[in-house]
Amino acid sequence: MSEELRIGVYVCHCGTNIAGVVNVKDVVEYAKTLPNVVVAKEYVFMCSAPGQQIIKEDIKNFKLNRVVVAACSPSLHEPTFRTATAEGGLNPYLFEMANIREHCSWVHPDEKEVATTKAKLLVKMAVAKASLLEPLSEIKFKVNNTALIIGGGVSGLAAARDLAARGIKTYLIDRSPTLGGRAARLGKLTYTEMKGIDVFKGLIRDVAGNRLIDVYTNTELVSVDGSVGNFKVKLVKNPRYVDAKCNLCGECAKVCPVEVPDEFEFGMSKRKAIYLPFKDAYPRIYVIDMKSCTRCLECVKVCPVGAINLNEKPSELTINVGGIIVAAGYDPYEPKTGEYGYKLSNKVITLFQLERLLDSEGPTKGELIVNGVKPKNIVFVMCVGSLSTTPDAYPYCSRMCCSSTIKNALVLREKYPDTNIYIAYKDVRTYGRGDEQLYMKAGENFVRFAKFKDAPKINIDQKGNLSVTLFEETLQEEITIPTDLVVLVVGMTPPRDIDKVRTTIKIGCGPEGFLREAHLKLRPVETATDGVYLAGAVTGPKNIIESIASGSAAASRTLALLSKEEVAVEPLIAVVNEDICSGCAICVAMCPYGAISLKIIDKNIRVAKVDSALCKGCGTCAAACPSGAMQQYGFKDAQIKAQVIAAMGEV
Amino acid sequence: MSYLPKPVLVIGGGIAGIQAALDLADQGIQVYLVEKTPSIGGKMMQLDKTFPTLDCSACILTPKMVAVARHPNIKLLTYSEVIEVTGSAGNFNVKILKKPRYVDEEKCIGCGICFNKCPSKVPDEFNLGMSQRRAIYVPFPQAVPLKATIDKEHCIYFTKQRCRVCEKVCPTKAINYEQKPETIELNVASIVVATGYQLIDPTLAAQYGYGKYQNVYISLEFERLLSSTGPTGGEIVRRSDNKHPKNIAFIQCVCSRDVKINPNCSAFCCMASVKHSILAKEHLPNVDCTIFYMDLRAFGKGYQEFYNRAMREFGVKFMRGKPAKIEEEPETKNLIITYEDTFTGLKKTMTFDMVVLAVGVKPIYPEALKLPLSEDGYVQLKNQYLDPVLTMIDGVYTVGVAAGAKDIPDSVVQSGNAAIKASILAGGAQK
Amino acid sequence: MKEFRPRIVVFACNWCTYAALDLAGTSRMKYPTNFLVVKEMCSGRVDPQYVLEAFRRGADGVIVAGCHPGDCHYIEGNYKTLRRMTLLKKLLEEFGIEKERFRLEWISASEADRFVEVANEMYEKIKNLGPLKIEIEGGR
Ligand SMILES: Cc1cc2nc3c(=O)[nH]c(=O)nc-3n(C[C@H](O)[C@H](O)[C@H](O)COP(=O)(O)OP(=O)(O)OC[C@H]3O[C@@H](n4cnc5c(N)ncnc54)[C@H](O)[C@@H]3O)c2cc1C
Ligand SMILES: Cc1cc2nc3c(=O)[nH]c(=O)nc-3n(C[C@H](O)[C@H](O)[C@H](O)COP(=O)(O)OP(=O)(O)OC[C@H]3O[C@@H](n4cnc5c(N)ncnc54)[C@H](O)[C@@H]3O)c2cc1C
Ligand code: SF4
Ligand code: SF4
Ligand code: SF4
Numbered sequence A: 001m002s003e004e005l006r007i008g009v010y011v012c013h014c015g016t017n018i019a020g021v022v023n024v025k026d027v028v029e030y031a032k033t034l035p036n037v038v039v040a041k042e043y044v045f046m047c048s049a050p051g052q053q054i055i056k057e058d059i060k061n062f063k064l065n066r067v068v069v070a071a072c073s074p075s076l077h078e079p080t081f082r083t084a085t086a087e088g089g090l091n092p093y094l095f096e097m098a099n100i101r102e103h104c105s106w107v108h109p110d111e112k113e114v115a116t117t118k119a120k121l122l123v124k125m126a127v128a129k130a131s132l133l134e135p136l137s138e139i140k141f142k143v144n145n146t147a148l149i150i151g152g153g154v155s156g157l158a159a160a161r162d163l164a165a166r167g168i169k170t171y172l173i174d175r176s177p178t179l180g181g182r183a184a185r186l187g188k189l190t191y192t193e194m195k196g197i198d199v200f201k202g203l204i205r206d207v208a209g210n211r212l213i214d215v216y217t218n219t220e221l222v223s224v225d226g227s228v229g230n231f232k233v234k235l236v237k238n239p240r241y242v243d244a245k246c247n248l249c250g251e252c253a254k255v256c257p258v259e260v261p262d263e264f265e266f267g268m269s270k271r272k273a274i275y276l277p278f279k280d281a282y283p284r285i286y287v288i289d290m291k292s293c294t295r296c297l298e299c300v301k302v303c304p305v306g307a308i309n310l311n312e313k314p315s316e317l318t319i320n321v322g323g324i325i326v327a328a329g330y331d332p333y334e335p336k337t338g339e340y341g342y343k344l345s346n347k348v349i350t351l352f353q354l355e356r357l358l359d360s361e362g363p364t365k366g367e368l369i370v371n372g373v374k375p376k377n378i379v380f381v382m383c384v385g386s387l388s389t390t391p392d393a394y395p396y397c398s399r400m401c402c403s404s405t406i407k408n409a410l411v412l413r414e415k416y417p418d419t420n421i422y423i424a425y426k427d428v429r430t431y432g433r434g435d436e437q438l439y440m441k442a443g444e445n446f447v448r449f450a451k452f453k454d455a456p457k458i459n460i461d462q463k464g465n466l467s468v469t470l471f472e473e474t475l476q477e478e479i480t481i482p483t484d485l486v487v488l489v490v491g492m493t494p495p496r497d498i499d500k501v502r503t504t505i506k507i508g509c510g511p512e513g514f515l516r517e518a519h520l521k522l523r524p525v526e527t528a529t530d531g532v533y534l535a536g537a538v539t540g541p542k543n544i545i546e547s548i549a550s551g552s553a554a555a556s557r558t559l560a561l562l563s564k565e566e567v568a569v570e571p572l573i574a575v576v577n578e579d580i581c582s583g584c585a586i587c588v589a590m591c592p593y594g595a596i597s598l599k600i601i602d603k604n605i606r607v608a609k610v611d612s613a614l615c616k617g618c619g620t621c622a623a624a625c626p627s628g629a630m631q632q633y634g635f636k637d638a639q640i641k642a643q644v645i646a647a648m649g650e651v
Numbered sequence B: 001m002s003y004l005p006k007p008v009l010v011i012g013g014g015i016a017g018i019q020a021a022l023d024l025a026d027q028g029i030q031v032y033l034v035e036k037t038p039s040i041g042g043k044m045m046q047l048d049k050t051f052p053t054l055d056c057s058a059c060i061l062t063p064k065m066v067a068v069a070r071h072p073n074i075k076l077l078t079y080s081e082v083i084e085v086t087g088s089a090g091n092f093n094v095k096i097l098k099k100p101r102y103v104d105e106e107k108c109i110g111c112g113i114c115f116n117k118c119p120s121k122v123p124d125e126f127n128l129g130m131s132q133r134r135a136i137y138v139p140f141p142q143a144v145p146l147k148a149t150i151d152k153e154h155c156i157y158f159t160k161q162r163c164r165v166c167e168k169v170c171p172t173k174a175i176n177y178e179q180k181p182e183t184i185e186l187n188v189a190s191i192v193v194a195t196g197y198q199l200i201d202p203t204l205a206a207q208y209g210y211g212k213y214q215n216v217y218i219s220l221e222f223e224r225l226l227s228s229t230g231p232t233g234g235e236i237v238r239r240s241d242n243k244h245p246k247n248i249a250f251i252q253c254v255c256s257r258d259v260k261i262n263p264n265c266s267a268f269c270c271m272a273s274v275k276h277s278i279l280a281k282e283h284l285p286n287v288d289c290t291i292f293y294m295d296l297r298a299f300g301k302g303y304q305e306f307y308n309r310a311m312r313e314f315g316v317k318f319m320r321g322k323p324a325k326i327e328e329e330p331e332t333k334n335l336i337i338t339y340e341d342t343f344t345g346l347k348k349t350m351t352f353d354m355v356v357l358a359v360g361v362k363p364i365y366p367e368a369l370k371l372p373l374s375e376d377g378y379v380q381l382k383n384q385y386l387d388p389v390l391t392m393i394d395g396v397y398t399v400g401v402a403a404g405a406k407d408i409p410d411s412v413v414q415s416g417n418a419a420i421k422a423s424i425l426a427g428g429a430q431k
Numbered sequence C: 001m002k003e004f005r006p007r008i009v010v011f012a013c014n015w016c017t018y019a020a021l022d023l024a025g026t027s028r029m030k031y032p033t034n035f036l037v038v039k040e041m042c043s044g045r046v047d048p049q050y051v052l053e054a055f056r057r058g059a060d061g062v063i064v065a066g067c068h069p070g071d072c073h074y075i076e077g078n079y080k081t082l083r084r085m086t087l088l089k090k091l092l093e094e095f096g097i098e099k100e101r102f103r104l105e106w107i108s109a110s111e112a113d114r115f116v117e118v119a120n121e122m123y124e125k126i127k128n129l130g131p132l133k134i135e136i137e138g139g140r
């Protein structure tokens, strides 16, 4: 490069976040001594408008051709400063950041002096790299403006509904034979006359038959290639064994000899091997559960429209989409056998089972009948699987269970005024609109509350009688409540096999397995991977309202992407120096995306060639290239080595 | 796609309104963002750090504010208010009053010379009156837009017809004492109401002596004390003697969950106090923190874990129960809290150097809209399950704390929800 | 004499380990000050030459870290890292560089605590070993 280097260095105080530990003045003075640095400054908040203004003005006033900001993590503000650099009239890739907050002041709060030294080293490294940066321009791709939604619970349905309403073609897949997810099984909801199923029906009204929405049930993700704006997705559609000719006459189920527990009713009633998952299931087609089917062919014989084909095979299909929303929901916590007496007595049920029992369309037509009798005394035990201090359950709060419990207690109180209802709780977290009022109403309606700290014990005596023992925190004494029914208020856990989806799409998760947002607060429905969004309970516990809101919000972010003609991606991809490439083809085998091929440039001379649409910029090829011909923009050998060298020595 | 989108109006420039505007603008919709104060940012701008990750609030918010100012699809109208709305979904006629700043926005470069020279000092609302600003001011250094505003009520020229110092010093001749209010008329497809909240008057909970005892603070004041840009430069010191407190009590549910004042739960104050106690410990490692609470509502993602850390790592004490009253020791200005020990049922007292009241909130609505409200004082929704942000007026959506007390992540989610709904109306629903 | 403060270079991939280091910051964890991070998009970008360069220039230790096997953002970059670094380890041994001075670690974005653990351990060990006594090619 012939041009003389002129570097500007800006050190941020970040209020006291940095300046409270690192001696910013010192760092600025030090920066001024580094080669090619023509100006170094400090400011309280570099990311603020005036902070960015300083950069823009200095680029002009000092004719800067490189900018270095020492502040927080580039994952937070690299885009901000890149933009400011560009607005100052410089190529945005002539900017480099030194992370002196997350990697320095925040982790070394007690060692002010050495932290300052480290900050200097980090600045020195960034300046060294900046000196070798080259102008780059973003690579633009056409956006395929269709979307894929994985999971057809309320959140996925809301997302599909809203995208279609703005004209976006959407594929909605669910691995189960019906849409609806978990909410369809809930009974009456708070502050409305609607039941869970009514919410489902309300959403499905806009989804069923919508020409912009293709629904695939029994369908799972196989692979995802490509990147933001252009994903190539392979799906496998597992056989349903019944096709769209099915007219719901139900003759098949009448003759089917196989009876198995009905999972929709949590095993509290039975269904056949050929069945409709629930009355309002969508699609409106029967399905065969091949695991229990005996292939007796009785159903085939009676089906009046010939809809059944027991030899149907799984089929693969490939779709191209611009954006993906993961709305795979959650699984209710499944207590282990014996945990709170679960499965040791059929008088210990989960809250979800209670919801089914109280539903007029449930297994008992809405009557609370357990073991053939109506319980008179009921104890709810909250936080089962949640707020756990031991590693065998989950440490987080499941958020919706407090108000769901109180709602059920009030439904019971109204329906069976003479039952005794106890709620054993840790904390009552009725935070949502109207929930506190329900909590008060429960108190007024003689629902009794008992506060515990350590998990209550469920006792089952020889005759099968139940009681709950706990140390009551307000009374400061151990109490035992005899009861006819124990309802375990189970929390929400990440859905089974979510890791498969997660690793296929390449997105992150938190310690408990819920998917990770790009930013917990300000980007709650986005992921770190561009073009992939999150909706509903798959990021953590949520109630229906929150799940639907986040489904719509994910649709909103997806629409922001898909309403553009083009997306720009970072140009940090591989590049070949044809002059020194020996054509050994080692890199060709390295690339996980098949982005490299050999091309003939002159008679027998072959050199590597990178397809910029396929290259994702991992740099593996560059690390493998024996001749140094393969490099990666933004991470060239010289740039990295310069950083390493700068990391050494005294400051 | 071929449609001619209509513009959308977003009222309120807190985090909820900012996010709704950005989402809409990114979808190619023209947005008018109306904010009644001189800068966008809302309450989030006044926060020091945010739970549960303790990101610094300004650090994560200012880029969004800058993005609003920079977005070609957003027209930002600050220091403005909606005064009239007629029409219906898809076709609202809106009148907006742009109040005079007495500073020409085109000319002002935000250099700050005027407010350094202005002789009239006024309590600074950004720091809840704990410091002073001038009659010509920008509310905080990262304000968007970074334009000065003259507060007419305190300007010596407007009250006494003399001074005009700012006019003399302004290098760009931006001051204009003759500026007149402007009315702007718009036709928009839909409206997003993100007008946020105000804290309930803490003196209603008279037993805690706010306003009477110097060392009783409200939570937002404490937030400013923690902040390096706050009135004390990030020092936690008492109003009475400028000394660091040795122990601090936080009282939850003040003016919340209280049938006489406000029965609603304010949803974020538990976590805000947990945050405050952790930050207090970070500022003053030897300070003792005690939180008096009824239920500790750590319900969001990572919140219980944050609460656990406060207990285990930082040794914050949690006492169950709502204190009956606070009295002041006249000499020391220390505060004696009387509470009922829920374990023994006996009345006990404890003395603290500082008390912070986690005071509840109530929503603010633009009067011009006449939104029907529910019994709980928040806006009534048409169908909170199927359309969680739709008000009783078709085409008018509500988000953030205006739609019910909530934290930042939940506000941002709602903003996305309202954005796509508003966008559907603006873009012309397609089937 | 001045106290020996080992200097350690960390090659961290953008998606997992760099994010874990950020998380250590946002969670206000503490670890010794001597770790200097060089970011790559993927651990697969780390050319063994860089590690040698670091030692040659005076590093007392080097960490190469990326996503767990199976979690690499670029499908399998870290498998290549594994292979390369296994060979490199042998080479380093031949040079006489103690094995405590070089670590290959899988640290996911949520495992800030794991990084802190590794950092503390490595710091202690290298402190006991003292400065690197070997000269590799060309010297320091
Ligand atoms: C005991 C209990 C009581 C509750 N009570 C209430 C209440 O009273 N009020 C309330 O508002 N909320 C309540 N909830 C919460 C409510 O169930 C959830 O908010 C809601 O169901 C979340 O919707 P979702 O769309 O995110 O997930 P889900 O309903 O779980 O839907 C996810 C969908 O994704 C599909 N899926 C999963 N993995 C894949 C994959 N790999 N590929 C394809 N598809 C996949 C599933 O088959 C499912 O259809 C309760 C929850 C529990 C556990
Ligand atoms: C002490 C305290 C600490 C907190 N800490 C946290 C935390 O750590 N983490 C967290 O997640 N949440 C926290 N919160 C909650 C957080 O403040 C809110 O969730 C968030 O600020 C809500 O944003 P909003 O946009 O809805 O409202 P606001 O921030 O109130 O914004 C509303 C905006 O609308 C404007 N406006 C009002 N009326 C009109 C009108 N008629 N015309 C035009 N404009 C108008 C206002 O001027 C304001 O700018 C805390 C709250 C408090 C009180
Ligand atoms: S073939 Fe299978 S589904 Fe059909 S009747 Fe027999 S068992 Fe039932
Ligand atoms: S950097 Fe090299 S190996 Fe990686 S995707 Fe691009 S061409 Fe393939
Ligand atoms: S009004 Fe004039 S003096 Fe005041 S900030 Fe604006 S440009 Fe500066």
Ligand code: SF4
Pocket: B252, B253, B254, B256, B257, B264, B265, B266, B267, B268, B269, B270, B271, B294, B295, B296, B297, B358, B360
């Ligand atoms: S969030 Fe906590 S402090 Fe605030 S009103 Fe609700 S229970 Fe009370």
Ligand code: FES
Pocket: C013, C014, C015, C016, C017, C041, C042, C043, C044, C065, C066, C067, C071, C072, C073, C074, C077, C078
């Ligand atoms: S991206 Fe982390 S190792 Fe490849």
